[in-house]
Amino acid sequence: MFRPNDQAAISPAAVPPWRRASMLLSSLFLPACFAIACVTVNIYFPAPEVREAAERIVDETWGGGAAPAPQEAPGKQSGIAQRWLLAAFAMVSPREAVAAEPDVNVSTATIRALKEGMKQRAAELKPYLGSGGVGITKDGLLVQRDAAGMDLATKAKVRRLVDAENKDREALYREIATANNYGAERVADIRSIFAQTWKDKAEPGWWVQGADGSWKQK
Amino acid sequence: MGDGEAEHEAGKRRRRRVLLPLLVGFVVAAIAIRGALSFFAADLFMAAVRQAASRGGLEIVLEGEPVVSASGFEAANLTVRTRGGDERLRADAVSGSARFFLHRPFLGVSLSLVGASATWSGADSGDDASPLLLPLLPAVFSRVEFKDARVDFGAGRVASIDAVVTAGEGGSLDVRWSRLEYSEESGERAAEKLAGTLRLTAAPSPSDVAPAPDPPRAIAAAKPGAPTPATGAGDAVAPAQALHVELVVESGAALVGSVLLDFAAHPLAASGVIASGDKGRLQGSDLAFALGRLLRGSGRVALARDRTLETADVTLASDDLMPAFVTLVREPFGGVAPALADAVLEGSGQVTLRLAAASRHSADATVSLSVRSLRTRSLAAESLLVELPWIGASLSGRAPRVGRLRAAKLSLLGLPWTGVDTAVTAAPGSLRAKAAQEWKAVGGTLRISDLVLEDDARGGPRAAADLRVTGFDLAGLGDALGVAGLAGSLYGDLGRVRIDADAVRAEGALDMETFGGSVRLSKLVVEHPFSRVPEFGLDAKVDGIDLGAVTARLGVGRVSGVLEGQVTGLVLAAGQPVSFDADLHTVKRRGVSQTVDVRAIVQLGVLGGGDSGSITGTLLKVIDRYRYSALGLRCRLRNDVFEIRGVETDGDKDYIVKGSLLPPSVSVVSHSQVVSFSEMLKRVQRIASIDEGGSPNVPSQ
Numbered sequence: 001m002f003r004p005n006d007q008a009a010i011s012p013a014a015v016p017p018w019r020r021a022s023m024l025l026s027s028l029f030l031p032a033c034f035a036i037a038c039v040t041v042n043i044y045f046p047a048p049e050v051r052e053a054a055e056r057i058v059d060e061t062w063g064g065g066a067a068p069a070p071q072e073a074p075g076k077q078s079g080i081a082q083r084w085l086l087a088a089f090a091m092v093s094p095r096e097a098v099a100a101e102p103d104v105n106v107s108t109a110t111i112r113a114l115k116e117g118m119k120q121r122a123a124e125l126k127p128y129l130g131s132g133g134v135g136i137t138k139d140g141l142l143v144q145r146d147a148a149g150m151d152l153a154t155k156a157k158v159r160r161l162v163d164a165e166n167k168d169r170e171a172l173y174r175e176i177a178t179a180n181n182y183g184a185e186r187v188a189d190i191r192s193i194f195a196q197t198w199k200d201k202a203e204p205g206w207w208v209q210g211a212d213g214s215w216k217q218k
Numbered sequence: 219m220g221d222g223e224a225e226h227e228a229g230k231r232r233r234r235r236v237l238l239p240l241l242v243g244f245v246v247a248a249i250a251i252r253g254a255l256s257f258f259a260a261d262l263f264m265a266a267v268r269q270a271a272s273r274g275g276l277e278i279v280l281e282g283e284p285v286v287s288a289s290g291f292e293a294a295n296l297t298v299r300t301r302g303g304d305e306r307l308r309a310d311a312v313s314g315s316a317r318f319f320l321h322r323p324f325l326g327v328s329l330s331l332v333g334a335s336a337t338w339s340g341a342d343s344g345d346d347a348s349p350l351l352l353p354l355l356p357a358v359f360s361r362v363e364f365k366d367a368r369v370d371f372g373a374g375r376v377a378s379i380d381a382v383v384t385a386g387e388g389g390s391l392d393v394r395w396s397r398l399e400y401s402e403e404s405g406e407r408a409a410e411k412l413a414g415t416l417r418l419t420a421a422p423s424p425s426d427v428a429p430a431p432d433p434p435r436a437i438a439a440a441k442p443g444a445p446t447p448a449t450g451a452g453d454a455v456a457p458a459q460a461l462h463v464e465l466v467v468e469s470g471a472a473l474v475g476s477v478l479l480d481f482a483a484h485p486l487a488a489s490g491v492i493a494s495g496d497k498g499r500l501q502g503s504d505l506a507f508a509l510g511r512l513l514r515g516s517g518r519v520a521l522a523r524d525r526t527l528e529t530a531d532v533t534l535a536s537d538d539l540m541p542a543f544v545t546l547v548r549e550p551f552g553g554v555a556p557a558l559a560d561a562v563l564e565g566s567g568q569v570t571l572r573l574a575a576a577s578r579h580s581a582d583a584t585v586s587l588s589v590r591s592l593r594t595r596s597l598a599a600e601s602l603l604v605e606l607p608w609i610g611a612s613l614s615g616r617a618p619r620v621g622r623l624r625a626a627k628l629s630l631l632g633l634p635w636t637g638v639d640t641a642v643t644a645a646p647g648s649l650r651a652k653a654a655q656e657w658k659a660v661g662g663t664l665r666i667s668d669l670v671l672e673d674d675a676r677g678g679p680r681a682a683a684d685l686r687v688t689g690f691d692l693a694g695l696g697d698a699l700g701v702a703g704l705a706g707s708l709y710g711d712l713g714r715v716r717i718d719a720d721a722v723r724a725e726g727a728l729d730m731e732t733f734g735g736s737v738r739l740s741k742l743v744v745e746h747p748f749s750r751v752p753e754f755g756l757d758a759k760v761d762g763i764d765l766g767a768v769t770a771r772l773g774v775g776r777v778s779g780v781l782e783g784q785v786t787g788l789v790l791a792a793g794q795p796v797s798f799d800a801d802l803h804t805v806k807r808r809g810v811s812q813t814v815d816v817r818a819i820v821q822l823g824v825l826g827g828g829d830s831g832s833i834t835g836t837l838l839k840v841i842d843r844y845r846y847s848a849l850g851l852r853c854r855l856r857n858d859v860f861e862i863r864g865v866e867t868d869g870d871k872d873y874i875v876k877g878s879l880l881p882p883s884v885s886v887v888s889h890s891q892v893v894s895f896s897e898m899l900k901r902v903q904r905i906a907s908i909d910e911g912g913s914p915n916v917p918s919q
Contacts, residue, residue, distance in 0.1 A: 107858040108858055110753055110791040110792065117750060144405035152472070152473050156473050156476060159475075160553045163476060167750075
């Protein structure tokens with residue numbers, strides 16, 4: 001009968017096969033657990049900082065708007081949690097890791113040129129946003145919404161403005177990802193954050209599309 | 219009163235006794251006839267309409283009897299279906315008036331519909347008679363007038379119209395509309411205040427269109443004197459027929475995507491034969507159109523079931539390209555493609571296109587242009603003759619075709635080049651220059667060889683060429699590009715240069731022999747070349763540059779020495795740097811002194827964050843030049859933040875200039891290593907304002 005305190009007296013030849021298999025599994029399992037525990041996070045996407053940057057850019061291009069709607073608690077908690085994790089990580093990490101502290105200072109020559117174009121265009125677009133002729137989609141892009149009362153020349157003008165604005169917005173998100181080394185795969189995250197910011201900063205009376213596709217006047 | 223007068227009075231009374239009853243009788247009879255006609259009108263109408271509809275393969279369903287009165291009629295819930303049961307047209311309420319008049323062969327009916335509203339569902343089904351439904355009308359009515367008629371095509375597509383439809387001679391149907399509005403919820407297409415005419419005449423079917431079961435019967439029914447085709451589900455299919463269409467749009471405007479067409483300025487006249495074919499196709503043949511002086515075209519097309527273009531054999535031409543270019547290209551797309559924003563294209567042109575399938579890879583086309591003047595922001599050409607064939611990649615069996623490209627004068631990136639003249643060969647999926655080209659400008663030659671334009675399923679449109687540059691005068695190049703202070707020559711083998719929608723990339727490098735040394739430019743790239751903000755990228759390796767010559771040329775403070783180093787990852791956009799890493803420093807060379815004058819010391823100090831006044835205050839003005847042992851900068855720009863380091867670091871001190879051991883020597887130390895881009899711009903502006911004595915000419919910002 002096998003007993004634990006007999007372990008030292010057992011010769012290798014006397015170890016039953018099931019026991020050898022168990023020991024082999026243990027010897028593989030423990031290093032595997034250790035390897036899994038040693039997590040390396042190579043990419044950090046600072047959503048709160050990007051959100052702050054988005055608010056700055058939207059303010060600069062649209063000249064400020066209504067105060068942004070309060071963020072949902074989960075998003076805020078996520079940001080705080082990320083900061084705590086970063087702080088903890090910084091305490092135990094070498095200096096190079098600390099240098100990864102996010103700094104989303106989104107102002108490069110490209111971004112400035114894009115913002116300037118968007119700012120000039122905003123003055124032309126705002127009357128149509130106010131009248132409901134143009135709305136903000138759930139993706140944060142502009143769309144011709146209600147063309148009632150517009151003649152065709154105006155519709156054409158608005159469409160061209162909307163197309164140019166949407167193209168610049170996509171270029172802006174791409175450039176922010178490039179400037180901050182987030183990689184092309186983060187453009188969608190940046191777009192999503194900006195989408196919420198454009199909607200939050202919409203002025204009263206503007207039309208904004210909800211997640212379900214319905215339109216609501218702010 | 220005499221006898222004569224009495225007799226006259228008696229006659230009058232007799233006539234009254236006779237005429238009055240006759241008149242009353244006539245009026246009563248007229249009222250009775252009119253009432254009878256009105257009484258039977260609904261049945262007559264519906265019988266005629268149903269019969270005609272049946273001949274056209276359609277079925278009219280009316281829920282409830284129409285209400286007919288002397289002033290008009292009302293009907294509710296009218297539905298038009300195919301014999302298969304598919305609903306095509308639904309009108310919740312139709313009201314109007316009918317007028318009867320003598321008309322060949324015996325009685326005419328004029329119908330006026332006011333405010334009719336209907337829902338059309340035929341457009342989405344494809345295999346229907348919807349495009350050819352209209353000829354049903356003259357089989358029943360001589361004249362139909364629509365006032366504010368509204369048709370809902372579904373999916374947010376709505377049209378309203380004021381129009382008069384009359385049966386013309388020879389079985390034609392004439393439509394004159396004084397107002398046609400159309401809109402889509404998506405805003406993709408719209409029409410406003412369109413006015414014009416449409417004439418539809420039965421025509422023989424094009425031989426290549428398969429017989430269609432429904433529309434020909436409708437047309438046959440519309441044709442007076444034509445034998446009535448057999449009806450019933452088991453009947454043999456009648457030979458396919460088609461409609462000859464003549465369309466004129468005299469005024470109003472239409473919006474298609476971003477293209478706005480003003481028909482008052484450019485009236486549309488179009489004609490052709492339209493027939494529905496198998497699988498819901500719609501075939502247009504003998505098509506011809508003219509859009510004012512903008513554009514004219516001819517040919518034939520086939521539309522698929524969903525009304526997208528399926529095949530085409532068309533020719534488009536313009537005798538005056540500029541208005542066509544402005545209306546169809548520059549205005550609609552100038553906002554998203556800035557290169558077009560102020561572009562000019564003057565001349566004439568023609569495009570022939572054969573499309574064998576709904577893909578550009580099946581296109582067989584030839585573009586012929588005779589351009590007096592072409593101007594964009596970066597390209598200009600005069601007397602440009604283009605004859606470019608194109609064979610789509612999927613047309614693999616086609617024999618190659620030859621074309622030509624010739625320009626008497628060419629300007630690219632502000633440089634005036636000698637003319638271009640090259641033959642090109644089109645093979646499936648590619649267009650290749652037959653021989654190498656040599657363009658000459660500012661004393662140098664740009665050799666372009668193996669130039670090829672490709673487009674196939676493996677990738678989007680792209681171009682590539684081998685480029686070699688020899689002997690360009692940098693001063694002339696700088697003048698053309700607006701870059702001051704360049705000197706020397708430019709040469710190099712750029713290797714394979716590839717252009718696509720996302721970037722222009724060169725595999726090779728350029729070399730500048732300048733200021734006694736050299737600069738090698740590599741990793742040359744233009745990202746997003748067709749966007750509003752293209753980004754230029756390169757690496758530069760600097761070797762043996764005579765700083766004395768550079769500073770003398772630039773008109774800044776004098777520095778003697780030899781400069782070496784490199785700039786990596788330089789990205790420029792909108793005329794400003796976006797990012798780079800630079801390490802530029804002097805190296806000791808035998809026989810080359812290393813000195814710096816007072817003005818240069820002050821300028822380097824300002825660049826490092828110092829104040830010009832405090833710097834000059836610490837210098838001995840009696841000494842013009844100071845010795846140094848090392849001078850240089852290590853800079854990094856990321857995200858609008860400059861990090862500036864000197865050639866040597868000591869704690870928080872960075873030496874931009876490290877003094878020599880022998881006097882007179884000077885060291886310039888920076889303590890502010892990180893500055894914003896805007897601060898760096900201010901420093902550069904302050905540097906430019908510093909005079910020979912090292913003092914600022916204008917107050918510091």
